Amino acid sequence: MEKNIPAENICCEVEKTSEKNYTPMSPEIVQTSSFYFDNYEDFMSASEDEKNHYVYTRGTNPTTESLEKKIAQLEQGEKCKVFSSGMGAISATLFSLLSQGDHILMVNTVYGEAVSLANDLARFGITADRVDVATTDEVAHHIKPETKIIYFESPSSQKFELLDLEKIVKLSKSKGIYTVIDGTWAGSVFQKPLSHGIDLVVLSLSKYIGGHSDIVGGAVVGTNQLVDLIFEKGHQSLGAVNSPFNSWLAIRGIRTLPVRMNHLSNAIKTVLDAFSLDPRIAKIYHPYCGNSEQKKLAEKYLTGYGSLFAIDLVDEDFDKLKIFVNALEIVSIGVSWGGFESLVLPAYKGNNLENLKNRGLPVSHIRVYLGLEEPTSIIEDFSQALDTAYGKIN
Numbered sequence: 001m002e003k004n005i006p007a008e009n010i011c012c013e014v015e016k017t018s019e020k021n022y023t024p025m026s027p028e029i030v031q032t033s034s035f036y037f038d039n040y041e042d043f044m045s046a047s048e049d050e051k052n053h054y055v056y057t058r059g060t061n062p063t064t065e066s067l068e069k070k071i072a073q074l075e076q077g078e079k080c081k082v083f084s085s086g087m088g089a090i091s092a093t094l095f096s097l098l099s100q101g102d103h104i105l106m107v108n109t110v111y112g113e114a115v116s117l118a119n120d121l122a123r124f125g126i127t128a129d130r131v132d133v134a135t136t137d138e139v140a141h142h143i144k145p146e147t148k149i150i151y152f153e154s155p156s157s158q159k160f161e162l163l164d165l166e167k168i169v170k171l172s173k174s175k176g177i178y179t180v181i182d183g184t185w186a187g188s189v190f191q192k193p194l195s196h197g198i199d200l201v202v203l204s205l206s207k208y209i210g211g212h213s214d215i216v217g218g219a220v221v222g223t224n225q226l227v228d229l230i231f232e233k234g235h236q237s238l239g240a241v242n243s244p245f246n247s248w249l250a251i252r253g254i255r256t257l258p259v260r261m262n263h264l265s266n267a268i269k270t271v272l273d274a275f276s277l278d279p280r281i282a283k284i285y286h287p288y289c290g291n292s293e294q295k296k297l298a299e300k301y302l303t304g305y306g307s308l309f310a311i312d313l314v315d316e317d318f319d320k321l322k323i324f325v326n327a328l329e330i331v332s333i334g335v336s337w338g339g340f341e342s343l344v345l346p347a348y349k350g351n352n353l354e355n356l357k358n359r360g361l362p363v364s365h366i367r368v369y370l371g372l373e374e375p376t377s378i379i380e381d382f383s384q385a386l387d388t389a390y391g392k393i394n
C-alpha cells in the first residue's frame, strides 16, 4: 500500500480503460464530460479534428458513438450523428443546410414542431411551404428555383400517406435539392430511404428505438460528407447533445428493436382487420388500409408495418368522443409513442377546431399507438369503450 497520498487525490483518480481486464456484456456508459490527453501532441491533433477524437462529450463520446454506428448500419447510411431529441436532429439538419434566400418544401402532414421551425426560419430570410399532394408527381408543381430541401415523412404524420421516394429523389437530384425524410414511423427496420437515394434520414429515438418510454433522443443519418457538415454546423454549435446514459438506453432499446417491430407489424394487422369491420370507426389512416396506389407504394418501400395510425369515429360529436376516450381501460391518453403502452391522442384539444378544419380532420380524429400488450385485449378495450359511447352493435 502506498502511503501519504492526499485524500483529495485518491478521490479524483480514475482507473484507465487500458488497465481493465474484463469485457462487459452490456456496453459501458462512458459518463464523462471531458477526456485526458497523453501528451501535448495528442491534444493538438485531437483539437484539430474533434469529430474523430474524444475531446469533449458535446462533440463525441464512446457510448454515443457506438449507438451512432448501430443506427448508421440499420439505416444503411455511411454515418450517423445522435442528438438529445428528434427536434434537436431536425433543427440541426435544417440549420446546417439552409441559408438566407433558400426555400424548404414540406410535403403532406409533417410532424408539427418541424413545420413550426420551418415557418420560424422566415426571420432569417428562409421561406417555407407545406403542401398537400394526392400523388407524388404533384410535388414537382411546388418546387421553386430557390428550393434547397424537400422534407417529408412517408407515411406522413396524422394521415399516414406514403409518397414515392424514388420519384422525389428524381425530382430533386437534377436541381441540386437535398431530400430529407423523417423515418421515425418505420423504426429503422421496415424502410431504408437512403437505399432509394434519399440524402438524409432524421429520426426520433424517443419512439421505437428507445422503445420503453424513458428517453428523448434523435439522430440524422446519411453520407460522411453531409453528416460531418451537420456535426460542424449543427451539433457542435447548437449543442443538442445526447447524454451518454441516454445513448446507453437507446442501445439497450435497439437490442430488442427487430423483435418488437416484427411483433407489432403482425399485431397491427390483427387490430386493423378488426377495426375495419366496426361501423363505429368511420375511417382508418394506415398504409395497410390504404387505396390501391398506397398499397403499391407499401409493397415497394415497406417490409413491415409500424403500429402508429389514426381513426375517425363515426359521429363528429365531441361528447361521444370524450365518453369513448374516458372509457378506455387498457389504452391510455398520452403524447409520444413507441414504448410498451398503447396510447390514444385525440386531435381535438378544446381550442383547435379551426386548425383541424384547415388540416381536413374531423373533431373525432384520434391518433392511436398500438403497443406491446396482447392485441386482442386492445381490440376488446376499444370495443367496450365504443359500446359505452355509441351503444353496442347488433
Ligand SMILES: *Cc1c(COP(=O)(O)O)cnc(C)c1O
Binding pocket: 085, 086, 087, 088, 111, 153, 157, 182, 184, 185, 203, 204, 205, 206, 207, 216, 217, 218, 336
Ligand atoms: C416524436 C417525433 C418527432 C420529434 O422527436 P422528439 O424526440 O420528440 O424531439 C419527429 N418526428 C416524428 C415523426 C415524431 O413522431
